[in-house]
Amino acid sequence: MNESSLTRASAAPSTASSPHPPPPSLSALFVAFATIALCGFGGVLAWSHRVMVEQRRWLTPEQFNETYALCSMLPGGNILNFSVIFGARFRGVLGALVAIAGLLGPPMLLIMIIGTIYAHYGEMPALRRALTGIASAAAGLMMATVAKMARPLFVNRRSIAVPLVAVATFAAIGVMQWPLPLVLAAIIPVSIGISWVRL
Amino acid sequence: MKTGAGTLLMLAGFFAVLSLFSIGGGNSAIPEMHRYAVDVQHWLTDRQFADTFALSQLTPGPNLIIVALIGFHVAGVLGAVVAMLAMCGPTGIAAYFVGRASERFKGKAWHGAVSRGLVPVTIGLTAASATVIASSADYGSAARAVTAATTIICYFFRINPIWIFAAAALLGLAGVV
Numbered sequence: 001m002n003e004s005s006l007t008r009a010s011a012a013p014s015t016a017s018s019p020h021p022p023p024p025s026l027s028a029l030f031v032a033f034a035t036i037a038l039c040g041f042g043g044v045l046a047w048s049h050r051v052m053v054e055q056r057r058w059l060t061p062e063q064f065n066e067t068y069a070l071c072s073m074l075p076g077g078n079i080l081n082f083s084v085i086f087g088a089r090f091r092g093v094l095g096a097l098v099a100i101a102g103l104l105g106p107p108m109l110l111i112m113i114i115g116t117i118y119a120h121y122g123e124m125p126a127l128r129r130a131l132t133g134i135a136s137a138a139a140g141l142m143m144a145t146v147a148k149m150a151r152p153l154f155v156n157r158r159s160i161a162v163p164l165v166a167v168a169t170f171a172a173i174g175v176m177q178w179p180l181p182l183v184l185a186a187i188i189p190v191s192i193g194i195s196w197v198r199l
Numbered sequence: 200m201k202t203g204a205g206t207l208l209m210l211a212g213f214f215a216v217l218s219l220f221s222i223g224g225g226n227s228a229i230p231e232m233h234r235y236a237v238d239v240q241h242w243l244t245d246r247q248f249a250d251t252f253a254l255s256q257l258t259p260g261p262n263l264i265i266v267a268l269i270g271f272h273v274a275g276v277l278g279a280v281v282a283m284l285a286m287c288g289p290t291g292i293a294a295y296f297v298g299r300a301s302e303r304f305k306g307k308a309w310h311g312a313v314s315r316g317l318v319p320v321t322i323g324l325t326a327a328s329a330t331v332i333a334s335s336a337d338y339g340s341a342a343r344a345v346t347a348a349t350t351i352i353c354y355f356f357r358i359n360p361i362w363i364f365a366a367a368a369l370l371g372l373a374g375v376v
Contacts, residue, residue, distance in 0.1 A: 037260040044261055070301055072321075073314045076218050076290025077225045077263040084291045085298030096295055104283060107260025108267050112279055114254050115271040122250065126372060133371025134364050135253035136342040139333035140349025141363065142226065146326045147354050153319060162319050169323025173230045174330045180220050180231040184320070188222075192316030196309070 023090040024058060026098045032056060033083050033102030044079045052086070059086075079103065159198060165191045206274050207281050209240070214266055214285035221290075223321025225263035229328035232269065233335065242273045249335040257364060263287075341376045 024032065032051050039047045045068075052059045059067065071081035080100060087099030121127050153163050165187060172183045213235055221228035229252070236242045243251065251272065255265035263286060270282025333346055345367050352363065370376050 039259065069314060070297070071294065072223060073317060074290065074294050074297055075220065075222050076287065076294065077221075077261050078223075079261050080263065080287055080291065081294035081298075084294040085301075088295050088298055093295070096291070100287065100291060103261065104264075104267075104287070107258055107264050108279060108283060110260070111255065111258045111264050111268050112271055112276060114258060115268050115279075118250065118254060119272075122247075129371040129374060129376065130368040131250050131253060131371065132342060133345060133367035133369070133376045134257065135249045135332075136345035136376060137349045137360075137363050137367035138253045138256045139249075139329065140346040141256070141353050141360050142325070142329040142332055143346070143350040144353030145226075146322065146329050147350070149325065150322050153322060166319035166323040166326070169320050170326040170330075173324060174327030177230070177234060179234070180217070180228070184220055184222070187320055188316070191320050192313055195316040196312040 024056070026091060026095065028056075029087055029091065029095055029099050030102035032058075033087075033099045034106050036079070037103045037107050048079060048082065058090075159194075161194045162191075165194065207277065210270055210273060210278055210282045211285040214270075214282050215289050218286045218288075218290045222317055223324065225261065225265070225286075226328050227321055227324035229265075230324075230331045232265070233331050236269055236273075237335075242269070245335045247272070249332065252332050252335075256360075339376075345370060345376055 036044055036047045036051050049064060053061055053064050067082060067085060068078065071078045071085065074081050080103065083099040083103045084096045087095035087097070089095075091098070122131075150163075150166060153166055169183065169187055172178050172187070173180065217228055217231055217235075220231070233248055237245055237248050251268050252265060255262070255268050258264055263283075266286045267279040267283045271279035274281070349363055349367070352358065353360065367376070
Protein backbone atom coordinates (compact mmCIF):
# COMPACT_ATOMS: atom_id res chain seq x y z
CA MET A 1 0.00 0.00 0.00
CA ASN A 2 2.90 2.29 0.70
CA GLU A 3 4.03 2.27 -2.87
CA SER A 4 0.62 2.42 -4.52
CA SER A 5 0.72 6.21 -4.95
CA LEU A 6 4.07 5.89 -6.63
CA THR A 7 3.01 3.22 -9.09
CA ARG A 8 -0.16 5.06 -9.96
CA ALA A 9 1.60 8.35 -10.60
CA SER A 10 4.34 6.83 -12.72
CA ALA A 11 1.71 5.18 -14.91
CA ALA A 12 -0.03 8.50 -15.51
CA PRO A 13 0.69 10.04 -18.92
CA SER A 14 1.69 13.42 -17.49
CA THR A 15 4.64 11.95 -15.63
CA ALA A 16 5.75 9.45 -18.28
CA SER A 17 8.67 11.72 -19.15
CA SER A 18 10.26 11.26 -15.72
CA PRO A 19 10.93 7.54 -15.33
CA HIS A 20 11.41 6.24 -11.82
CA PRO A 21 14.81 4.79 -11.04
CA PRO A 22 14.91 1.70 -8.81
CA PRO A 23 14.09 2.37 -5.13
CA PRO A 24 17.03 4.00 -3.34
CA SER A 25 19.34 1.85 -1.25
CA LEU A 26 19.84 2.66 2.43
CA SER A 27 23.20 4.29 1.79
CA ALA A 28 21.73 6.38 -1.05
CA LEU A 29 18.97 7.51 1.32
CA PHE A 30 21.53 8.57 3.92
CA VAL A 31 23.67 10.44 1.40
CA ALA A 32 20.66 12.19 -0.15
CA PHE A 33 19.32 13.50 3.15
CA ALA A 34 22.79 14.44 4.41
CA THR A 35 23.25 16.43 1.18
CA ILE A 36 19.92 18.18 1.70
CA ALA A 37 20.83 19.02 5.29
CA LEU A 38 24.32 20.34 4.56
CA CYS A 39 23.40 22.34 1.46
CA GLY A 40 20.13 23.63 2.83
CA PHE A 41 21.34 26.78 4.44
CA GLY A 42 18.51 28.86 5.94
CA GLY A 43 15.77 26.34 5.17
CA VAL A 44 15.90 23.05 3.39
CA LEU A 45 12.77 23.08 1.24
CA ALA A 46 14.50 24.29 -1.93
CA TRP A 47 17.28 21.74 -1.62
CA SER A 48 14.99 18.82 -0.86
CA HIS A 49 13.11 19.60 -4.08
CA ARG A 50 16.35 19.81 -6.04
CA VAL A 51 17.70 16.48 -4.75
CA MET A 52 14.48 14.43 -4.62
CA VAL A 53 12.80 15.63 -7.81
CA GLU A 54 15.38 17.16 -10.13
CA GLN A 55 18.56 15.20 -9.45
CA ARG A 56 17.52 11.73 -8.30
CA ARG A 57 13.99 11.66 -9.71
CA TRP A 58 12.71 9.65 -6.79
CA LEU A 59 9.54 11.75 -6.78
CA THR A 60 7.56 13.58 -9.45
CA PRO A 61 6.89 17.26 -8.70
CA GLU A 62 3.25 16.35 -7.93
CA GLN A 63 4.25 13.62 -5.49
CA PHE A 64 6.70 16.00 -3.86
CA ASN A 65 3.98 18.64 -3.32
CA GLU A 66 1.54 16.06 -1.99
CA THR A 67 4.05 14.59 0.44
CA TYR A 68 5.16 18.02 1.57
CA ALA A 69 1.59 19.23 2.13
CA LEU A 70 0.98 16.17 4.28
CA CYS A 71 4.15 16.87 6.27
CA SER A 72 3.24 20.48 6.96
CA MET A 73 -0.10 19.33 8.43
CA LEU A 74 1.69 17.16 10.96
CA PRO A 75 3.36 18.55 14.07
CA GLY A 76 7.16 18.72 14.07
CA GLY A 77 9.71 19.84 11.52
CA ASN A 78 8.37 19.54 7.97
CA ILE A 79 11.58 18.17 6.52
CA LEU A 80 11.96 15.72 9.40
CA ASN A 81 8.49 14.34 8.73
CA PHE A 82 9.33 14.29 5.04
CA SER A 83 12.44 12.19 5.65
CA VAL A 84 10.48 9.71 7.79
CA ILE A 85 7.63 9.32 5.32
CA PHE A 86 9.96 9.15 2.33
CA GLY A 87 12.41 6.71 3.90
CA ALA A 88 9.58 4.47 5.11
CA ARG A 89 7.90 4.46 1.70
CA PHE A 90 10.91 2.83 0.08
CA ARG A 91 12.67 0.95 2.87
CA GLY A 92 10.28 0.66 5.82
CA VAL A 93 11.21 1.51 9.39
CA LEU A 94 14.93 1.13 8.71
CA GLY A 95 14.65 3.49 5.75
CA ALA A 96 12.94 6.09 7.92
CA LEU A 97 15.67 5.82 10.56
CA VAL A 98 18.48 6.05 8.01
CA ALA A 99 16.89 9.07 6.31
CA ILE A 100 16.44 10.97 9.57
CA ALA A 101 19.99 10.05 10.65
CA GLY A 102 21.31 11.50 7.38
CA LEU A 103 19.28 14.65 7.86
CA LEU A 104 20.21 15.24 11.52
CA GLY A 105 23.61 13.59 12.04
CA PRO A 106 25.92 15.96 10.12
CA PRO A 107 24.22 19.22 11.25
CA MET A 108 24.23 18.02 14.88
CA LEU A 109 27.94 17.30 14.70
CA LEU A 110 28.52 20.76 13.23
CA ILE A 111 26.40 22.60 15.76
CA MET A 112 28.12 20.89 18.68
CA ILE A 113 31.47 22.07 17.33
CA ILE A 114 30.04 25.58 16.98
CA GLY A 115 28.54 25.32 20.47
CA THR A 116 31.92 24.35 21.91
CA ILE A 117 33.61 27.32 20.25
CA TYR A 118 30.84 29.57 21.57
CA ALA A 119 31.21 28.21 25.12
CA HIS A 120 34.92 29.04 25.09
CA TYR A 121 35.04 32.27 23.14
CA GLY A 122 31.44 33.56 23.30
CA GLU A 123 32.46 36.40 25.60
CA MET A 124 35.43 37.50 23.47
CA PRO A 125 34.69 41.12 22.47
CA ALA A 126 35.26 40.64 18.72
CA LEU A 127 33.09 37.50 18.53
CA ARG A 128 30.53 39.15 20.79
CA ARG A 129 30.19 42.08 18.39
CA ALA A 130 30.01 39.85 15.30
CA LEU A 131 27.32 37.72 16.95
CA THR A 132 25.29 40.79 17.83
CA GLY A 133 25.28 41.76 14.17
CA ILE A 134 24.32 38.25 13.06
CA ALA A 135 21.58 37.94 15.68
CA SER A 136 20.04 41.22 14.53
CA ALA A 137 20.12 40.03 10.91
CA ALA A 138 18.67 36.62 11.84
CA ALA A 139 15.69 38.35 13.44
CA GLY A 140 15.18 40.38 10.27
CA LEU A 141 15.39 37.28 8.06
CA MET A 142 12.61 35.71 10.06
CA MET A 143 10.46 38.83 9.87
CA ALA A 144 10.82 38.84 6.09
CA THR A 145 9.76 35.17 5.95
CA VAL A 146 6.67 35.95 8.02
CA ALA A 147 5.81 38.91 5.81
CA LYS A 148 6.04 36.70 2.71
CA MET A 149 3.88 34.00 4.30
CA ALA A 150 1.28 36.46 5.56
CA ARG A 151 0.98 38.48 2.37
CA PRO A 152 -1.58 36.25 0.57
CA LEU A 153 -3.63 36.08 3.75
CA PHE A 154 -4.11 39.83 3.84
CA VAL A 155 -4.02 40.62 0.12
CA ASN A 156 -6.20 37.88 -1.41
CA ARG A 157 -8.50 37.50 1.56
CA ARG A 158 -12.04 36.29 1.03
CA SER A 159 -12.95 36.75 4.65
CA ILE A 160 -11.67 38.86 7.52
CA ALA A 161 -11.82 35.82 9.83
CA VAL A 162 -8.68 34.13 8.48
CA PRO A 163 -6.23 37.04 8.93
CA LEU A 164 -7.92 37.65 12.29
CA VAL A 165 -6.93 34.14 13.41
CA ALA A 166 -3.31 34.90 12.48
CA VAL A 167 -3.37 38.20 14.38
CA ALA A 168 -5.02 36.59 17.43
CA THR A 169 -2.43 33.79 17.49
CA PHE A 170 0.36 36.35 17.22
CA ALA A 171 -1.08 38.47 20.04
CA ALA A 172 -1.60 35.50 22.37
CA ILE A 173 1.92 34.10 21.94
CA GLY A 174 4.05 37.07 20.90
CA VAL A 175 2.48 39.82 23.04
CA MET A 176 0.66 38.12 25.94
CA GLN A 177 3.20 35.24 26.07
CA TRP A 178 0.54 32.73 27.04
CA PRO A 179 1.58 29.03 27.06
CA LEU A 180 1.53 27.48 23.60
CA PRO A 181 -0.58 24.34 24.33
CA LEU A 182 -3.46 26.36 25.79
CA VAL A 183 -3.45 28.86 22.93
CA LEU A 184 -3.38 26.13 20.29
CA ALA A 185 -6.13 24.13 22.01
CA ALA A 186 -8.34 27.22 21.81
CA ILE A 187 -7.47 28.56 18.38
CA ILE A 188 -6.98 25.49 16.18
CA PRO A 189 -10.61 24.25 16.46
CA VAL A 190 -11.83 27.78 15.70
CA SER A 191 -9.55 28.11 12.68
CA ILE A 192 -10.43 24.69 11.27
CA GLY A 193 -14.10 25.48 11.88
CA ILE A 194 -13.77 28.68 9.86
CA SER A 195 -12.14 26.96 6.91
CA TRP A 196 -14.74 24.15 7.11
CA VAL A 197 -17.64 26.64 6.93
CA ARG A 198 -16.03 28.40 3.97
CA LEU A 199 -15.58 25.18 1.95
CA MET B 200 24.33 24.49 36.04
CA LYS B 201 23.35 20.98 37.07
CA THR B 202 23.61 18.29 34.45
CA GLY B 203 22.25 15.26 36.24
CA ALA B 204 19.65 12.78 35.12
CA GLY B 205 16.98 15.17 36.35
CA THR B 206 18.05 17.84 33.87
CA LEU B 207 18.12 15.34 31.02
CA LEU B 208 14.62 14.17 31.97
CA MET B 209 13.38 17.76 32.00
CA LEU B 210 14.92 18.39 28.56
CA ALA B 211 13.34 15.21 27.19
CA GLY B 212 9.93 15.91 28.71
CA PHE B 213 9.81 19.51 27.58
CA PHE B 214 10.86 18.91 23.97
CA ALA B 215 8.71 15.77 23.58
CA VAL B 216 5.61 17.74 24.58
CA LEU B 217 6.70 20.80 22.59
CA SER B 218 7.18 18.74 19.42
CA LEU B 219 3.51 17.80 19.42
CA PHE B 220 2.54 21.48 19.50
CA SER B 221 5.02 22.70 16.89
CA ILE B 222 2.80 22.98 13.85
CA GLY B 223 4.08 24.37 10.60
CA GLY B 224 7.71 23.58 11.37
CA GLY B 225 10.16 24.27 14.16
CA ASN B 226 10.18 28.06 13.95
CA SER B 227 6.67 28.31 15.36
CA ALA B 228 7.89 26.79 18.64
CA ILE B 229 10.56 29.45 19.29
CA PRO B 230 8.47 31.58 21.72
CA GLU B 231 7.67 28.53 23.88
CA MET B 232 11.35 27.47 23.87
CA HIS B 233 12.27 30.99 24.93
CA ARG B 234 9.60 31.09 27.66
CA TYR B 235 10.68 27.76 29.11
CA ALA B 236 14.48 27.90 28.70
CA VAL B 237 14.95 31.57 29.68
CA ASP B 238 12.02 32.54 31.91
CA VAL B 239 11.09 29.24 33.62
CA GLN B 240 14.30 27.18 33.85
CA HIS B 241 16.92 29.95 33.53
CA TRP B 242 19.00 27.60 31.39
CA LEU B 243 20.03 30.56 29.22
CA THR B 244 20.01 34.33 29.50
CA ASP B 245 18.07 36.41 26.98
CA ARG B 246 21.30 37.23 25.16
CA GLN B 247 22.44 33.61 25.08
CA PHE B 248 19.08 32.65 23.58
CA ALA B 249 19.49 35.24 20.83
CA ASP B 250 23.04 33.92 20.23
CA THR B 251 21.74 30.34 20.14
CA PHE B 252 19.16 31.26 17.54
CA ALA B 253 21.75 33.12 15.47
CA LEU B 254 24.19 30.19 15.61
CA SER B 255 21.48 27.70 14.64
CA GLN B 256 20.62 29.89 11.64
CA LEU B 257 24.30 29.89 10.65
CA THR B 258 24.42 26.08 10.73
CA PRO B 259 23.15 24.30 7.63
CA GLY B 260 20.30 21.87 8.19
CA PRO B 261 16.75 21.92 9.49
CA ASN B 262 15.68 24.93 11.61
CA LEU B 263 14.98 22.54 14.48
CA ILE B 264 18.73 22.15 15.01
CA ILE B 265 18.36 24.95 17.60
CA VAL B 266 16.93 22.24 19.88
CA ALA B 267 20.26 20.37 19.81
CA LEU B 268 22.16 23.57 20.63
CA ILE B 269 19.92 24.34 23.63
CA GLY B 270 20.38 20.75 24.83
CA PHE B 271 24.13 21.03 24.28
CA HIS B 272 24.28 24.24 26.27
CA VAL B 273 22.35 22.70 29.16
CA ALA B 274 23.90 19.23 29.36
CA GLY B 275 26.64 18.74 26.75
CA VAL B 276 26.62 16.11 23.99
CA LEU B 277 24.17 13.92 25.88
CA GLY B 278 21.86 16.90 26.33
CA ALA B 279 21.96 17.65 22.59
CA VAL B 280 21.13 14.05 21.67
CA VAL B 281 18.38 13.70 24.29
CA ALA B 282 16.74 17.00 23.33
CA MET B 283 16.84 16.18 19.61
CA LEU B 284 15.50 12.64 20.10
CA ALA B 285 12.68 14.03 22.23
CA MET B 286 11.87 16.67 19.61
CA CYS B 287 11.86 14.20 16.70
CA GLY B 288 10.75 10.92 18.25
CA PRO B 289 7.04 11.45 18.90
CA THR B 290 6.40 13.41 15.70
CA GLY B 291 8.54 11.01 13.67
CA ILE B 292 6.46 8.06 14.85
CA ALA B 293 3.28 10.02 14.09
CA ALA B 294 4.59 10.85 10.60
CA TYR B 295 5.42 7.19 9.99
CA PHE B 296 1.87 6.03 10.67
CA VAL B 297 0.16 8.97 8.98
CA GLY B 298 2.38 8.45 5.93
CA ARG B 299 1.26 4.83 5.73
CA ALA B 300 -2.39 5.76 6.13
CA SER B 301 -2.35 8.87 3.93
CA GLU B 302 -3.81 7.15 0.87
CA ARG B 303 -7.01 6.53 2.78
CA PHE B 304 -7.87 10.13 3.59
CA LYS B 305 -6.53 11.86 0.53
CA GLY B 306 -9.26 14.00 -1.04
CA LYS B 307 -11.59 13.92 1.96
CA ALA B 308 -13.27 17.26 2.69
CA TRP B 309 -11.94 17.54 6.26
CA HIS B 310 -8.41 17.02 4.96
CA GLY B 311 -8.57 20.36 3.14
CA ALA B 312 -10.31 22.11 6.05
CA VAL B 313 -7.63 20.98 8.48
CA SER B 314 -4.68 21.94 6.29
CA ARG B 315 -6.17 25.34 5.38
CA GLY B 316 -7.21 25.96 8.96
CA LEU B 317 -3.66 25.48 10.20
CA VAL B 318 -2.21 28.09 7.81
CA PRO B 319 -3.18 31.31 9.66
CA VAL B 320 -2.26 29.77 13.02
CA THR B 321 1.19 28.87 11.69
CA ILE B 322 1.67 32.39 10.35
CA GLY B 323 0.65 33.95 13.67
CA LEU B 324 3.08 31.66 15.52
CA THR B 325 5.96 32.46 13.18
CA ALA B 326 5.26 36.18 13.56
CA ALA B 327 5.41 35.73 17.34
CA SER B 328 8.74 33.90 16.92
CA ALA B 329 10.14 36.79 14.92
CA THR B 330 9.23 39.33 17.62
CA VAL B 331 10.60 37.14 20.41
CA ILE B 332 13.88 36.77 18.52
CA ALA B 333 14.01 40.47 17.66
CA SER B 334 13.38 41.60 21.22
CA SER B 335 15.87 39.21 22.79
CA ALA B 336 18.48 40.27 20.22
CA ASP B 337 17.70 43.93 20.81
CA TYR B 338 20.84 45.84 21.77
CA GLY B 339 20.32 49.32 20.48
CA SER B 340 19.19 51.45 17.60
CA ALA B 341 21.99 50.30 15.27
CA ALA B 342 21.07 46.63 15.84
CA ARG B 343 17.44 47.51 15.24
CA ALA B 344 18.41 49.19 11.97
CA VAL B 345 20.20 45.97 10.89
CA THR B 346 17.05 43.98 11.69
CA ALA B 347 14.88 46.40 9.71
CA ALA B 348 17.27 46.48 6.75
CA THR B 349 17.48 42.66 6.66
CA THR B 350 13.69 42.43 6.76
CA ILE B 351 13.33 44.75 3.78
CA ILE B 352 16.15 43.20 1.73
CA CYS B 353 14.97 39.61 2.29
CA TYR B 354 11.36 40.52 1.57
CA PHE B 355 12.00 42.21 -1.76
CA PHE B 356 15.04 40.30 -3.05
CA ARG B 357 15.93 36.64 -3.40
CA ILE B 358 19.34 36.60 -1.83
CA ASN B 359 21.22 33.87 -0.02
CA PRO B 360 21.05 34.87 3.66
CA ILE B 361 24.71 33.88 4.19
CA TRP B 362 25.77 37.14 2.49
CA ILE B 363 23.55 39.20 4.77
CA PHE B 364 24.88 37.39 7.83
CA ALA B 365 28.43 38.00 6.64
CA ALA B 366 27.73 41.71 6.15
CA ALA B 367 26.03 41.94 9.55
CA ALA B 368 28.95 40.17 11.22
CA LEU B 369 31.38 42.66 9.62
CA LEU B 370 29.23 45.60 10.76
CA GLY B 371 29.34 44.11 14.26
CA LEU B 372 33.10 43.57 14.14
CA ALA B 373 33.62 47.14 12.96
CA GLY B 374 31.77 48.27 16.06
CA VAL B 375 28.86 49.81 14.19
CA VAL B 376 26.17 47.59 15.75
